[in-house]
Amino acid sequence: MRPRVRLSLGFLFLLAAGLWFLPYGLSSYAIHVANVIIVFAVLAVGLGLCMGVGGQVNLAQVAFFGVGAYATAILTTHAGLGFWLSAAIAVAATAATGLLVATPALRVQSHYLGIVTLGLALAFTNWVTNAQIAGGAEGISNIPVPTLPGVDLSSEYLYYYLELIIFALALAFGLFVVRTALGRRMRAMRDDALAAGALGADVPVLRMTAFLLASVYGGIGGVLYAGLIRYVAPESFSIANMFLLLAMVIIGGRQSLVGCVAGAVGLYLVRELLVDHPTFAQMGYGSVVVLVVVFAPTGLAGLPPRIRQAIARRRGRGRETAAQLAEFRPYPDLSEISLEGGDPLLSIDGITKQFRGLKALDDVSLSVPAGQIRGIVGPNGSGKTTLFNVVSGLYRPTAGRVRFAGADVTSRPPYRLSRAGMSRTFQNLRLFGDLTVRENILVALDRSRTLSSWRYLIAPLAIVRRDRDLRRRADEVLDRYGLTAFAALPPESLPYGTQRRVEIARAVACRPTLLLLDEPAAGLNGDEVRKLGEMVRSIRDTGVTVVLIEHNMGLVMNLCERITVLAGGKVIAEGTPAAVAATPAVIEAYLGDSMDLPSEVTS
Amino acid sequence: MQVFFQTIVGGVSLGAIYALVALGFSLVYRTMGLVNFAHGNVVTVGAYLASTFYLSAKLPFAIAMVVAIGVTAVIGLVIERVLRPLENRDFDLMLIGTIGFGIVLDALVIMIWGATGRAVPSPVPAAPLSLFGLRIRTYDLVVLAIAAIATVLLVLFLSRTKRGTAMQAVAMDHEAATAVGIHVGRSNAIAFAIGAGLAALAGGLVGPLLYVNPALGGTLGIKGFAAAILGGFGSIPGAIVGGLAIGVLDSFAAGHFQGYSELVTFLVFTVIIMIRPTGVFGERTVNRA
Numbered sequence: 001m002r003p004r005v006r007l008s009l010g011f012l013f014l015l016a017a018g019l020w021f022l023p024y025g026l027s028s029y030a031i032h033v034a035n036v037i038i039v040f041a042v043l044a045v046g047l048g049l050c051m052g053v054g055g056q057v058n059l060a061q062v063a064f065f066g067v068g069a070y071a072t073a074i075l076t077t078h079a080g081l082g083f084w085l086s087a088a089i090a091v092a093a094t095a096a097t098g099l100l101v102a103t104p105a106l107r108v109q110s111h112y113l114g115i116v117t118l119g120l121a122l123a124f125t126n127w128v129t130n131a132q133i134a135g136g137a138e139g140i141s142n143i144p145v146p147t148l149p150g151v152d153l154s155s156e157y158l159y160y161y162l163e164l165i166i167f168a169l170a171l172a173f174g175l176f177v178v179r180t181a182l183g184r185r186m187r188a189m190r191d192d193a194l195a196a197g198a199l200g201a202d203v204p205v206l207r208m209t210a211f212l213l214a215s216v217y218g219g220i221g222g223v224l225y226a227g228l229i230r231y232v233a234p235e236s237f238s239i240a241n242m243f244l245l246l247a248m249v250i251i252g253g254r255q256s257l258v259g260c261v262a263g264a265v266g267l268y269l270v271r272e273l274l275v276d277h278p279t280f281a282q283m284g285y286g287s288v289v290v291l292v293v294v295f296a297p298t299g300l301a302g303l304p305p306r307i308r309q310a311i312a313r314r315r316g317r318g319r320e321t322a323a324q325l326a327e328f329r330p331y332p333d334l335s336e337i338s339l340e341g342g343d344p345l346l347s348i349d350g351i352t353k354q355f356r357g358l359k360a361l362d363d364v365s366l367s368v369p370a371g372q373i374r375g376i377v378g379p380n381g382s383g384k385t386t387l388f389n390v391v392s393g394l395y396r397p398t399a400g401r402v403r404f405a406g407a408d409v410t411s412r413p414p415y416r417l418s419r420a421g422m423s424r425t426f427q428n429l430r431l432f433g434d435l436t437v438r439e440n441i442l443v444a445l446d447r448s449r450t451l452s453s454w455r456y457l458i459a460p461l462a463i464v465r466r467d468r469d470l471r472r473r474a475d476e477v478l479d480r481y482g483l484t485a486f487a488a489l490p491p492e493s494l495p496y497g498t499q500r501r502v503e504i505a506r507a508v509a510c511r512p513t514l515l516l517l518d519e520p521a522a523g524l525n526g527d528e529v530r531k532l533g534e535m536v537r538s539i540r541d542t543g544v545t546v547v548l549i550e551h552n553m554g555l556v557m558n559l560c561e562r563i564t565v566l567a568g569g570k571v572i573a574e575g576t577p578a579a580v581a582a583t584p585a586v587i588e589a590y591l592g593d594s595m596d597l598p599s600e601v602t603s
Numbered sequence: 604m605q606v607f608f609q610t611i612v613g614g615v616s617l618g619a620i621y622a623l624v625a626l627g628f629s630l631v632y633r634t635m636g637l638v639n640f641a642h643g644n645v646v647t648v649g650a651y652l653a654s655t656f657y658l659s660a661k662l663p664f665a666i667a668m669v670v671a672i673g674v675t676a677v678i679g680l681v682i683e684r685v686l687r688p689l690e691n692r693d694f695d696l697m698l699i700g701t702i703g704f705g706i707v708l709d710a711l712v713i714m715i716w717g718a719t720g721r722a723v724p725s726p727v728p729a730a731p732l733s734l735f736g737l738r739i740r741t742y743d744l745v746v747l748a749i750a751a752i753a754t755v756l757l758v759l760f761l762s763r764t765k766r767g768t769a770m771q772a773v774a775m776d777h778e779a780a781t782a783v784g785i786h787v788g789r790s791n792a793i794a795f796a797i798g799a800g801l802a803a804l805a806g807g808l809v810g811p812l813l814y815v816n817p818a819l820g821g822t823l824g825i826k827g828f829a830a831a832i833l834g835g836f837g838s839i840p841g842a843i844v845g846g847l848a849i850g851v852l853d854s855f856a857a858g859h860f861q862g863y864s865e866l867v868t869f870l871v872f873t874v875i876i877m878i879r880p881t882g883v884f885g886e887r888t889v890n891r892a
Contacts, residue, residue: 055695057695057698103877104873104876104877106877107876107877107880108876108877108880110694110695110698111637111638111694111698112832112876112880114638114640114698115638115825115828115829115832116872116873116876118825119825119829119869119872119873120869120873122825122865122869123865123866123869123870126862126863126865126866126869127863127866129862130862130863130866239821240709243702243705243706246699246702247703247706250699250703279710279713279714280710280714282706282707282709282710282713283706283707283710283711283714285706286703286704286705286706286707286708286709286710287703287707288703289699289700289702289703289706290685290686290700290703290704290707293686293689293696293697293699293700293703294685294686294688294689294700297693297696
C-alpha cells in the first residue's frame, strides 16, 4: 500500500507541475481552448456528483451553468456591481435555482426526473432568449474583466491560473465529499434509496444536497465562463451542450470524478480536432456514449480496474485463498439491565392496510415489551412483511396507529424511525451493491444528519476525524461478526449466508432499540441457522428488542419468547411457542388437515 | 368566447400530434419500462423522410408517409437491438443509451438534410372551413382523422392479436412471459418498431403544420413526453387525453405569453408532475420491500 501511495503522490506532483507549466507551450488559441476545457471540467465534476454519485438524473446542469453566467453578466453590466461581488451573488443564485430544480426529485426519480430537469433547462433557455434583461437572442456583451490586484486577468494566460486553482479546489472538495460520510450516504441512496432510508439516511435532504452540489459547481463554471468569454448568449446553454456534457460524464465514468474530468478534457479535445466537421464529431460521441453504456458502463474510469482484474486472472487466482467467514463473537452480556416489565416498546393498534381490493392487514394489534424476542409467523401471503413495512414506515396504513418508544410514529418516514431507534433487514436482502461490505456498515454507523453537512465547508478536519472514528468502529463490527476478511469486497461476491450476516450486522450497527428481522434464516443451512439463533440472542442481551418474521419453525420455537400468528391479514393466535403450537386455529391455518409438526417448513 | 374556442381548435390538431408522440412513448414504456429519449429525434427523421419522399420524390402524401414509417421502424429495431443487453437490468443506463442514439440521429439529420429547415405545403386544399363562426383548417381535420385511426388500430392490435396480447403479457411480467414461451426480446423489438412508426407518423403529419427543421423533434418529443406523463404513463387513453391537453395548454400559453409560452408550458408541467406523478389515468405502483 505504502509504495503505491508514494507513487500516486509523485504522479500527482508531476501532473500539477505539468499543468502549471502548460501555458508556456501553448499558442493564444490553445490557451483559450484550455480555459474552456477547465470550465467544462468543473461542470462535469458537478454533474458527476449529482448523477454518478447521488444517482439523481440531472439534465439541467447546463441551466445551472447558464444561471451562473447570466447572473454575473446581468449584475456586472446592468447593476454595475464589481465582478467578484457579482460572482458571489451569481453562485448563491445558482444554488437557489438548484434547490428549486431539486424539488421534483423529492417526488419523482429516474426517467421522470430526467424529463422534468430537461424541461426546466428548456424553460431557462426560453426565458433568456426572450427576456429584455438577458439581452434576448443577442445576449449580453461587455462583461468587465475580473480584477485581481497585481494580476491582469484580461490575459488568457493569467486567467488560466485563476481557473486552474479554482478547478483544483473544486475537484479536491468533490473527492473529499465522495470519500467521506456524505458521499458514502449519497452512493448508498443511489444503489437503494429504500434501504438507505431504513438505515437513517434522510433521503429528501440528500437528494437536495446532490442538486445543490451540482448547481454550485454549475454556478462556479458559469462565473468562470462569464469572466473568460465576457459575453453570454442563449446558444451556449442549449440542450446540445447539455448532451455534450452528459456524454463527457458518461464516457469518462460517471461514478468517478477524475473520470468525469478525463471525459471532459478528452471529449472537448476531440471536438476541437474535428472543429470543421461538427456533425461528425457529434455522431462520434453519440455512438461512443451508446457503446460505453452497453459495454463499459463505468466509462474510462472503470477501465484500469478491469485491466488489473484481467491481469490478475491471467496470473492465476491461486495466490489468494478464498476469504473465510469467522465465528461471531457474542456481545458481553448486559442482561442484568432489567428488561422485564415497563411499557411496551412497540405497540400496534388496529392496523389495517388495504391495497385496492385486497385487505393485506385487517385490524392487527399487538404489543412487544422491551427486551423480548417476538416471532411473527403465518402462511405465505398472511401479511407479515406488510406489517413490517407499515411499522418501519414504508407503507402508510389505511387505519390504525403504531406507537414506538412511547411516541405515536404512524406514517413517519423510515429515516426518522431509524433515528428513533428502529432498524430492519429485508426479506430479499437490500445491501448496497456498489459499496464494499465495510462501507455498507459505515453507512449504518453514521448517525449524523445530512443537514449538518455544512461542516464540510468550515470544519473539514472534524469531518476527517469523525470518519476515522467511524472506520475504527466499523472494523470492530466487522470483527465481531467475523466479516473482517470480506471488508473490502462487494457484497454480491459473497455467499448468500454471509450476505445475510452482513445485513444483520448492518442493521445492528444503527444501534437500534428495536430490531425487525424479515426472514433472517431464509436460504441458510442448518448450521448457519443455529449460529443465527445465537447471534440474535446475543444481540437481545445487549438490550435490543427483536421482532422476527420466520418460516423456519425450529428456529422460531427455540428462539422466540412469544409468537404472534397471522393468517389472512388477521392475528389468529398469540402466546408462548408451546401454547401457540397447540392452538387449533394455528394448526388449521398452517397445516390444513395434516397434523405433522412444521419443523421443516422453510420459505 | 369566440377567441376561447378558436384557441382550443387551434390547439387540438397539434394536440393530436402530441398524442401520437405520447402513444409511441407509452407503448415502449408499458412494454419494457423504458423511456426512449431518442423518440423526439425519430420524429425529426420521420418528418424529413416524409417531406423528402413527398416533395423530392413526388410521391403522394399517403405513400410518402408509409415509406417514412417503414424506414423509421427499422431505426427503432436497431435501437432496441443495440440496447437489448441492458433490458430489465439498468434503466438509467438505458435512458442514457437512448440519449446517445438521439445525439447520433440529430447529427445524421443535419448531415443528410442540412441545418436549415423546409416548409411542406398542405396536401389538401388550404381554404379553411367555417363552422359556427370558427375557422377550421381542412388539414387539421385530416390530422385528427389519421390520429384517431392510428389509435384505434393500435388498440385493436394490442387487444385482438396474439402478438399484441403477448406484448401486454411482457408488460405485466417479463419473467412470467418468458416462462410461457414468449420471446421478450422480439416483443420489445416490435414495441420499439411501432413506437418509431408512430413517431414518423407524427413527424410526417406535423410537416405541413410546422416548419420542418432539425430542432423540430426535440420540442415535439418533450411535449409528447409531457403529454404521456400528464395522462398517466403507459396508458393509451391517457396519452390521447394528455396530448390534447398539452396541445390546448400550448395554444393558450402561446396566446397569452407569446415568446414565453414554452417556459409556461414546462413550469405548469413540472407542477402537475409534482402534485400527481402518476398522471390522470396512471396506476399507483406499490414498492415492494
